[in-house]
Amino acid sequence: MEKPLITQAMIDAYDEYTHLTLDRRRFMERLTALAGSAATAAAIAPMLAANSASAEIIASDDARVTAEDVTYPGGSGEMKGYLVRPKDASGPLGAVIVIHENRGLNPHIRDVARRMALEGFVALAPDFLSPEGGTPSDEDKAREMIGKLDPAATVANAEASLKYLATLQGVNGNVGAIGFCWGGGLVNRFATKSPDLKAGVAYYGAQPAAADVPGIKAALLLHYAGLDDRINAGIDAYKKALEASGKTFEVFVYDGVNHAFNNDTSAARYDKAAAELAWQRTVEFLKKNLG
Template sequence: MASPRTAPLITQAMIDAYDEYTHLTLDRRGFMDKLTRMAGSGAAAAAIVPLLAASSASAAIVAQDDSRVTGQDITYPGSSGEMKGYLVRPSNQQGRLGTVIVVHENRGLNPHIRDVARRVALEGFVALAPDFLSPLGGTPADEDKARDMFAKLDPAQVAADAVATVAYLKEYEHGNGKVGAIGFCWGGGTVNMLAVNSPDLAAAVAYYGAQPKAADVPKIKAALLLHYAGLDQRINAGIEPFKKALDADHKQYAIYMYEGANHAFNNDTSAARYDKQAADLAWGRTIAFLKEKLA
């Protein structure tokens, strides 16, 4: 009698190698070679990759056709050209609502981030998920191609486009003039950068995002909510200098560390890295924070 199939064993070293591949200098061939050595065979490595990566086939928590929200693809003025984005608001909206920018990871505006925008809208906000790859033609369907495109982005233009997004939402007819932002991974770093560059940003939530330079912290006007994963050594290395600068300038902020969680713990389309307990706790804190700051 054949034994039942079991899920491949995924170690922390494999997760760290995937992070090195997706965020640092390891190329795909080098990553697969490294993963094959860890897994013991090419076949085992091939079975593990989909569990490490985000799956576009994963079911959305809030379906695209959910009648409780109204979503549409839009264009709006960026810093030097047209920006693409996905705008969502509650279908039964009464009065003007706080507005939230939802900033994607280094895979662009994909189905997962659209789902997150719908989750934000269900909590009583107008949510806009910009496509920061708009200057390069927009997010492609191939997420590996999308990742490669991020190296071609000009950080100054990203910051300017983010500031332009705040300006757009500040004047949005269904908004109350208060703008917050939430970002994940690359998006978390972008939200931190936005807080430095936009005095009109009221609230910033960064999930495992790279920190701005300490010298730029005095420019921050927004209240900050910073979520970090306990096992994310790469990003966590910048916490103490950032915290020291925030304290020195008496900024309003809260830092939460989710012990035992990996970078990208909020992304429920990544089987190996998603941590439901950490994600649910961070999400509850995020929504409470945004409701307080954007009312």
């Protein structure tokens, strides 16, 4: 079979499946109708999804970093996470919380934490499903579990992650956060509640309520995908609220790319040019704000 053509309608259907109302059976029915056959749909589905086999851009045993699984006190129980440091750092470093998508703490997010460490930060990728026993291997199950998390308790666990990071040896006390998809939304919510978060980077994340924006203390960098109508519907109101409250923020919309454009394990949605530009801006922003 030749490489199948993936249309925007197929990508939109996948987004509805992973974020809104479609279940797996109805998604495959819709994909089959769009693709023209069940066989073609079966070939396309893995290209829309994330492929954990391609998650390691930075090898887990890369000699330039030290990485370990850690546990630490959460808001009301134990949190688990993945802590990564640059191996040959000189002097205290800024720290970054790396917040996963709605799939939980998976190999891709661990890889992003290693990338962040190679940029000169101490990186912690918490598992926000720790209160429910941790991230399962089944992505559908992980999405279901994340949908049931209590928002206030999740923000409390983000604050606990910040406190844990800020006091680690080799950290300069400045902590930021970067999040993707569900994690981007959490960065936005977390920023409205945390007096100590110095910088937040949200990739295609849902916006907080305008009434909560005055509570933001952190500088914000907001990345959006031009084709992501679902999330982009909230940009204007968020910008208006940020401007009215005199907050420090930057917004970038990457034309012609889809939600999850940064996730290089998703062949259909990843956009190399947009991802590299957004990453460059992210690193510069975090270095400016975290030292």
